[in-house]
Amino acid sequence: MIDGVAERMRSEGYKKTPFAALSRGVWRGGAQNSDSEFAGQSQRAVESLQAVDGLVPHALNLLDGKTDHA
Secondary structure: OOOOHHHHHHHHHOOOOHHHHHOOOEEEEOOOOEEEEOOOOHHHHHHHHHHHOOOHHHHHHHHOOOOOOO
8 A cells, every 4th residue: 555645536536525535545556566446436536546646656666665856
């Protein structure tokens, strides 16, 4: 599990629906593979992924041991 990602998805989702707190948005990943689970309507799944798309490359680098911050 990558801490913080599900919280980010839910916080962005809350802007659209008060039911976002019930979302099971989860992202598990590593440098070699990743898995995601989204609940609800397909548009909400797209919005959840968009909420974290900028975080994913950095998170994968960290998991791969690349911790330099240029």
